[in-house]
Amino acid sequence: xxxxxxxxxxxxxxxxxxxxxxxxxxxxxxxxxxxxxxxKLPYEGGYTxxxxxxxxxxxxxxxxxxxxxxxxxxxxxLNEQFxxxxxxxxxxxxxxxxxxxxxxxxxxxxLRLQGNMMEAQIVETLxxxxxxxxxxIATKAARMRTVAGDRTLSDFGLRRAQGTGGYHATRxxxxxxxxxxxxxxxxxxFGIPAVGTxxxxxxxxYDDELAAFRDFAIHRPENCILLVDTYDTxxxxxPNAITVAKEMHEHSQQLLGVRLDSGDxxxxxxxxxxxxxxxxxxxxxxxxxxxxxxxxxKSLLDQQAPIDIFGVGTSLVTGPPDAALDGVxxxxxxxxxxxxxxxxxxxxxxxPDKKQVYRMINGEGNFFGADVITLADENVPDIMYHPVExxxxxxxxxxxxxxLLHKVMDQGKIVFTPSxxxxxxxxxxxxxxxxxxxxxxxxxxxxKVGLSEKLRHKRDEMKKYYKK
Amino acid sequence: xxxxxxxxxxxxxxxxxxxxxxxxxxxxxxxxxxxxxxxKLPYEGGYTxxxxxxxxxxxxxxxxxxxxxxxxxxxxxLNEQFxxxxxxxxxxxxxxxxxxxxxxxxxxxxLRLQGNMMEAQIVETLxxxxxxxxxxIATKAARMRTVAGDRTLSDFGLRRAQGTGGYHATRxxxxxxxxxxxxxxxxxxFGIPAVGTxxxxxxxxYDDELAAFRDFAIHRPENCILLVDTYDTxxxxxPNAITVAKEMHEHSQQLLGVRLDSGDxxxxxxxxxxxxxxxxxxxxxxxxxxxxxxxxxKSLLDQQAPIDIFGVGTSLVTGPPDAALDGVxxxxxxxxxxxxxxxxxxxxxxxPDKKQVYRMINGEGNFFGADVITLADENVPDIMYHPVExxxxxxxxxxxxxxLLHKVMDQGKIVFTPSxxxxxxxxxxxxxxxxxxxxxxxxxxxxKVGLSEKLRHKRDEMKKYYKK
Numbered sequence: 001x002x003x004x005x006x007x008x009x010x011x012x013x014x015x016x017x018x019x020x021x022x023x024x025x026x027x028x029x030x031x032x033x034x035x036x037x038x039x040k041l042p043y044e045g046g047y048t049x050x051x052x053x054x055x056x057x058x059x060x061x062x063x064x065x066x067x068x069x070x071x072x073x074x075x076x077x078l079n080e081q082f083x084x085x086x087x088x089x090x091x092x093x094x095x096x097x098x099x100x101x102x103x104x105x106x107x108x109x110x111l112r113l114q115g116n117m118m119e120a121q122i123v124e125t126l127x128x129x130x131x132x133x134x135x136x137i138a139t140k141a142a143r144m145r146t147v148a149g150d151r152t153l154s155d156f157g158l159r160r161a162q163g164t165g166g167y168h169a170t171r172x173x174x175x176x177x178x179x180x181x182x183x184x185x186x187x188x189x190f191g192i193p194a195v196g197t198x199x200x201x202x203x204x205x206y207d208d209e210l211a212a213f214r215d216f217a218i219h220r221p222e223n224c225i226l227l228v229d230t231y232d233t234x235x236x237x238x239p240n241a242i243t244v245a246k247e248m249h250e251h252s253q254q255l256l257g258v259r260l261d262s263g264d265x266x267x268x269x270x271x272x273x274x275x276x277x278x279x280x281x282x283x284x285x286x287x288x289x290x291x292x293x294x295x296x297x298k299s300l301l302d303q304q305a306p307i308d309i310f311g312v313g314t315s316l317v318t319g320p321p322d323a324a325l326d327g328v329x330x331x332x333x334x335x336x337x338x339x340x341x342x343x344x345x346x347x348x349x350x351x352p353d354k355k356q357v358y359r360m361i362n363g364e365g366n367f368f369g370a371d372v373i374t375l376a377d378e379n380v381p382d383i384m385y386h387p388v389e390x391x392x393x394x395x396x397x398x399x400x401x402x403x404l405l406h407k408v409m410d411q412g413k414i415v416f417t418p419s420x421x422x423x424x425x426x427x428x429x430x431x432x433x434x435x436x437x438x439x440x441x442x443x444x445x446x447x448k449v450g451l452s453e454k455l456r457h458k459r460d461e462m463k464k465y466y467k468k
Numbered sequence: 469x470x471x472x473x474x475x476x477x478x479x480x481x482x483x484x485x486x487x488x489x490x491x492x493x494x495x496x497x498x499x500x501x502x503x504x505x506x507x508k509l510p511y512e513g514g515y516t517x518x519x520x521x522x523x524x525x526x527x528x529x530x531x532x533x534x535x536x537x538x539x540x541x542x543x544x545x546l547n548e549q550f551x552x553x554x555x556x557x558x559x560x561x562x563x564x565x566x567x568x569x570x571x572x573x574x575x576x577x578x579l580r581l582q583g584n585m586m587e588a589q590i591v592e593t594l595x596x597x598x599x600x601x602x603x604x605i606a607t608k609a610a611r612m613r614t615v616a617g618d619r620t621l622s623d624f625g626l627r628r629a630q631g632t633g634g635y636h637a638t639r640x641x642x643x644x645x646x647x648x649x650x651x652x653x654x655x656x657x658f659g660i661p662a663v664g665t666x667x668x669x670x671x672x673x674y675d676d677e678l679a680a681f682r683d684f685a686i687h688r689p690e691n692c693i694l695l696v697d698t699y700d701t702x703x704x705x706x707p708n709a710i711t712v713a714k715e716m717h718e719h720s721q722q723l724l725g726v727r728l729d730s731g732d733x734x735x736x737x738x739x740x741x742x743x744x745x746x747x748x749x750x751x752x753x754x755x756x757x758x759x760x761x762x763x764x765x766k767s768l769l770d771q772q773a774p775i776d777i778f779g780v781g782t783s784l785v786t787g788p789p790d791a792a793l794d795g796v797x798x799x800x801x802x803x804x805x806x807x808x809x810x811x812x813x814x815x816x817x818x819x820p821d822k823k824q825v826y827r828m829i830n831g832e833g834n835f836f837g838a839d840v841i842t843l844a845d846e847n848v849p850d851i852m853y854h855p856v857e858x859x860x861x862x863x864x865x866x867x868x869x870x871x872l873l874h875k876v877m878d879q880g881k882i883v884f885t886p887s888x889x890x891x892x893x894x895x896x897x898x899x900x901x902x903x904x905x906x907x908x909x910x911x912x913x914x915x916k917v918g919l920s921e922k923l924r925h926k927r928d929e930m931k932k933y934y935k936k
Contacts (some may be wrong), residue, residue: 002476004472004473004632004635005472005473006472006632006653007653009652009653009656010626010652010653011626011652011653012624012650012651012652012664013650013652013655013662013663013664014650014664014665014666014667015664015667016652016664017666017688018666018667018669018670018684020687020688021670021683021684021687021688024687025683025687028783029540034669047694068656069656072652072656073652076655076662077690077691079687119672121667121669121670124627124667124669125627128627128628129626129627129628129629129631129632129634130631132585132627132628133630133631133633134631156480158478158479158480158593158597159480159592159593159596159597159600159610160596160597160784160791160792160794161597161630161633161792162601162629162630162631162633162637162787162791162792163597163598163601163602163630163632163633163635163636163637164472164474164632164633164635164636165601165629165630165631165632165633165634166597166633167472167631167632168632169630169631169633177792180484182480182481183480184477184478184479184480184484184540184541185475185477185478185479186476187544188477188536188537188540194481194544195481196480196481196482196483196484196485197482198485198486199482199483199486199589199592200798200799200809201484201486201500201502201589201592201797201798201802201807202486202589203487204799204802204807204808204809205495205500205585205799205803205807205850207805215489216485216486216489219488219489219492219493219547220485220488220489222545223545230809230810231810231934232810260886262811262812262816263812295740314791314792315791318789318791318792319470319630319791320789320790321788321789322788322792323628323630323782323783323787323788324629324630324782324786325788328627329669330668330669331668331669331672331673334669334672334673335673337675339669339672339673340594340672341668341672341698342698342699342700343730344730344731348730356627374899382781388600406715427716431859446811458813466699
């Protein structure tokens with residue numbers, strides 16, 4: 001099969017045609033600064049979890065064009081000198097970014113990339129592809145974590161994932177707060193606990209359910225979870241599981257749990273808990289799967305469903321009803337000048353120049369609910385301004401502030417490498433600092449993102465210049 | 469970075485724990501037969517395009533466990549003898565499938581896999597992961613093709629794809645009827661025409677738009693498409709593009725097109741066409757992008773928008789509003805017996821035994837609108853029965869019939885290898901044979917899938933047996 005390793009051609013063709021023009025006009029080594037940001041929060045929610053940074057930087061550090069890439073590009077009409085120059089292509093830029101796992105908001109730069117025009121352009125597609133997707137899935141996972149409390153959340157999604165996208169979906173799920181995965185390859189590569197139960201086919205392959213349960217318990221007693229809905233959950237599956245659990249006890253083993261995969265999960269989990277408890281099997285856990293998402297999990301727990309482990313598939317790894325985070329990568333500085341993109345829609349005018357973002361922290365050490373975007377060399381201002389409504393401002397004087405963007409890559413070398421565990425812990429720490437009103441599923445409170453006076457002035461002056 | 473090549477661990481852990489039990493109980497070499505089918509048509513539409521088969525078979529033919537896979541599996545508590553046996557694992561099963569690009573319908577087997585219990589179980593996740601996703605995207609692409617007529621459809625989606633899922637999304641888009649892609653790696657690996665225009669950043673990096681257009685036309689005159697909405701489409705972008713087109717004429721070159729990426733695409737394309745035509749530039753094409761899907765394309769064309777090329781991103785490569793095709797893989801035969809899975813929901817009871825599907829063709833050579841599922845060794849029956857309503861039947865006597873399932877892999881070796889071009893052509897051929905009433909976006913006519921008398925009888929007898 002084709003090897004899916006990402007190389008320089010993992011990009012849109014226009015990145016290369018533009019790079020060719022920069023190359024042929026001698027502009028390829030001029031400094032360019034791009035911002036990565038998104039405009040719309042997924043799920044009509046109150047926040048986004050920033051994820052994928054580690055993956056992106058890992059790929060970027062090694063990114064190069066292979067012999068096959070070079071030969072192909074020569075064959076599709078690109079300039080030969082330019083294509084030859086790609087043989088020695090390495091990304092040597094510098095990147096400032098929010099920490100992976102950070103809670104972030106619309107229109108603020110989440111990442112700032114500084115490099116030469118050519119390299120900054122070529123890596124755009126890769127950056128957007130990785131960060132947009134993992135941030136979407138980490139956000140979905142975080143929403144489930146906020147309603148699941150300390151119950152176990154497991155990713156069961158690979159079979160319904162968008163092809164190999166499932167691999168990084170699992171990583172992002174862990175960033176957002178999931179505990180484990182059924183995806184063995186992701187577990188291996190990312191050091192995530194791998195978990196699994198059994199499928200209906202295993203039970204169907206036996207003439208009766210009890211014999212199937214027994215064989216499984218004998219030959220795979222560790223972490224044994226029995227699937228109880230192949231024929232009839234309450235009349236067959238649970239009684240047979242209880243029989244096997246008692247037999248395991250006689251061998252000093254313990255049934256870890258049962259799994260419900262159809263029917264009404266609230267009703268069945270209550271009945272199941274009662275039957276297990278009456279058999280003295282208080283320690284046997286209940287796993288539920290089948291069409292779960294954050295709304296269903298919340299609703300099941302609101303109804304006191306005694307479920308210990310949620311196995312989440314499609315909705316976790318593909319993130320519906322949203323299909324993508326709308327993250328974009330916009331030029332802010334090039335050829336020694338700040339740059340701007342205009343639009344009829346005031347909200348879509350970009351913010352020029354190199355920028356920083358400061359998060360305001362209140363007296364209790366929680367987020368105040370306001371981030372301010374400044375020029376990169378400015379101090380934190382006392383007042384921040386609404387990005388589009390000229391008369392709206394907010395005093396932020398006296399609050400503690402933290403810069404969001406930190407150097408994570410220096411001239412092509414990664415300089416900050418937290419483990420996935422640390423990233424996931426950071427995400428929960430930051431979500432805990434985010435007031436509850438921003439975590440509501442319905443009409444969450446809007447987190448404010450404003451501009452410094454200096455940045456606003458620069459944007460407005462440039463707008464005037466280009467409008468004339 | 470981590471290499472994304474698919475190996476044996478690209479599976480759910482439970483496939484391996486079940487395989488361990490088959491191994492330890494000596495059942496691993498018994499024959500098993502699984503069916504791949506789906507239950508619900510995406511998009512409330514009238515059909516699904518089957519895609520991903522070539523990718524799946526390619527991967528399957530080489531699938532093996534690496535040293536790293538083996539070491540990892542030993543470290544997570546699986547039986548050592550069993551894990552050692554995976555060192556020599558190769559898929560040696562036989563697969564019957566609908567041709568890739570075939571138009572298929574709910575509840576009929578689209579693929580039948582025959583192998584030993586162990587191999588059939590281990591490859592389930594890979595099969596579902598590849599086929600569910602590519603079939604979803606090929607269906608989405610086909611829907612756009614049915615409304616776009618012979619206009620050009622280009623995939624621009626990599627930046628918003630679900631991570632590396634974008635790679636196979638591009639392949640699937642071609643199966644469903646797309647012409648080209650911006651995704652260079654997919655173009656290279658799958659032999660698809662690569663296309664591209666320019667980004668706003670290119671224009672922003674210049675002090676004025678005309679200079680940017682000029683440089684681009686000089687240094688990349690082939691297939692030159694200018695993006696005209698950075699500052700003001702009708703007042704700046706189009707006049708500057710016209711200037712450059714005329715300059716190109718003087719050098720015997722030709723501007724291929726302009727691209728509209730914001731604003732009302734119907735209004736702007738009409739104004740643009742008029743301005744281009746008045747300048748004598750009848751041959752300059754109009755490309756449109758920005759939030760397109762099959763409904764928007766249809767609506768633009770219903771309003772006579774003179775758009776020649778549609779660039780489709782997010783909606784094509786992620787397939788919303790559906791996130792996944794609900795394809796499943798169900799055991800139909802094992803240990804020398806037909807097998808069944810029951811359910812409270814009659815529709816979810818599986819069909820036992822080895823099966824074939826026949827498609828009925830009418831006198832004009834088009835689809836009659838009925839497929840019948842039979843036992844594998846049966847002749848085409850004269851009557852087919854509704855799968856769940858016992859009194860409903862349909863006479864299919866006298867119609868031509870075609871078997872849908874063909875051998876595509878024989879004991880682990882691929883035996884049918886159409887090119888992507890042939891697959892895409894087959895898809896259009898089959899869509900042309902599908903009557904229009906099944907292609908409507910709203911309330912399409914339901915294509916009938918029925919059972920032979922013998923199959924229905926076998927299912928009902930087994931149901932009775934397990935219900936007692």
